[in-house]
Amino acid sequence: MGKATVIPFGPQHPVLPEPLHLDLVVEDEKVIEAIPQIGFVHRGLEKLVETRDYNQFIYVAERICGICAFGHSMGYAETVERLMGVEIPTRAEYLRVIWHELSRIHSHILWMGLAADAFGFESLFMHCWRLRERVLDIFEKTTGGRVIFSVVKVGGVVRDIDKLQFNEIKRVLEGIKHDYNQLCKAFLKDTSVKNRTVGVGYISHEDALDLSMVGPFARASSVNNDSRCLGNGGYKFLSDFQPIMDGQGDCYARVKVRALEVLQSIDIIEEMIAKIPEGDIAVPVKGSPADGAESSNVVEQPRGECYYYARGNGSKYLERMRMRTPTSQNLGGMTKVLAGCDLADVNMIVLTIDPCISCTER
C-alpha cells in the first residue's frame, strides 16, 4: 500500500471542455476519492430575470449553455407559457421538437468526438465532428445561427421551416445516418475502443437511483428516466417512444446509449417532418404573469432531465426563475464512479457523464 497523494485535475485539463476541478486522492495508481469543485464560470444568469422582462429573458436562457441552447430556450418558454396559460399552435410544438432533437444529435456527436479524443482515437474524433458540422449547417439555414438560434419566443417560434428545407433536412439526415452507422461500428465494435471503455467506471442500478442520476448516464444503468416519455410539448404527438437503456453501467454502456440515441433522434425528426400540420407558428402573448403564479416544467436535454421553475409577481419581470440542470444531478454519481478507478481512466469516466459546467453554474 502506497502513501495517499492528492493530484489536482483541472480546471484546465486537455480532456475538459469546461472548467471542473477534481482533487484526486490516489494511492499508487488507484483513485480512492475524488472531491469535485465548481464555481469557475458562474455568471449569475438567474439573477438577470429581475432586470430583463419575460420576453427578453429567453435570450439569456439560451445562453446558459452553448450546446443545449435550444433546449433551454424551449424549456424556459414552456414554463412561462404554463405560467400565463398560453396555448401555442401545434405547428410550433412540432418545430420545437425538430430543432430540439437536432440539438441532441449535434450534442451527442460532439460528445462522441470528445470521447474519441480522450481515448486517443484522433481520426474517429475528426469524423464525428465532420458529421456534426452538417447538423450545424441545417441550423444555420433554418434558424440563421449555428449555436445560438433565438428562434423560440413565448407563444411559439419566430421562424417557420418550409417544404424545401424539410426535404433538405431529410436528405442531410439520410447522409448522416449512412456515415454515422460506420462511426457506431467503430465505437461499439473496435477492440481498441472497447479496451478503454468496457468494464470501466461501473455504477450499479441501485446506486444510480440512490444518487438521482439523470440522462444517458442513468439510462446506461437501466434507470428509466427519460422525461420525453412524459409527452411534454410536441412529444405528445410521437406515435411511440421507448427510451434507450442499457444495463451494463460502464463507460461502454454510456457510449452505446448515446450512440443509439442519435439514431432515435433521427427517427423522431423524420416522424415529425412527416406529420407536421400546416398552420400558425405563434400566438400573440399579452399581459404579465399573475402575482404569485407558479409553474414548473421538465425538458429532456441531451445530458438529461432539466427542471425549470418560475414565479410571477404581476409585473412583466418574473419574481424567480430557477433551473436545475442535469450535470449538477450527475456530479454525485461521478464522484462515486471515480472512487476506486485507475488514474488513467479518470478522463474517460469524467467525460462519459458529459459534464456541462456552464449549465451547472449558470
Add this chain to the structure above:
Amino acid sequence: MGSFKLGAMTLGGLFKKPETIQYPAQTKPMPAGLKGHVVNDVETCILCSICAKRCPTSAIEVDKKGRTWAINRFRCVQCGSCVRECPKQCLTMDPHYASPATQMEPSVFDVPEHEKVQAEV
C-alpha cells in the same frame, strides 16, 4: 470485436472532395436567413424607440431630439427582437457579419426629417 473498423471510411476520405475549405481564400455561401447584423433604413425610421425598449442587451439608443439612431454592435446579440417589433419595418437583418472594428463605439446614424420634407413638398 476487431480492429480497423474505421479503416474503410478513413481510406475512402482520400478519394472524396475535402469537407473543409481554404478559408479565407474561399468562404462559404451565406444562407438567406443568416443573422449577420442589423441594418436600419433611416429614411423610414420614425424614432419611436420601440426597438430600443425591446432590445435585451440595450444595444440601441434613440435620440429623438438629436435625430440619431445608434446601435452598439458589440452589445447586439442578433436576437432579431428589434427587427420583429419595429412598427415601420425599417429594420432588417443583413446576412453578412459586421466587419471587425478597431474601436468599441456605437455606429450612429442620422435620421433625416422625412415628415417635414414631405410637408414642405
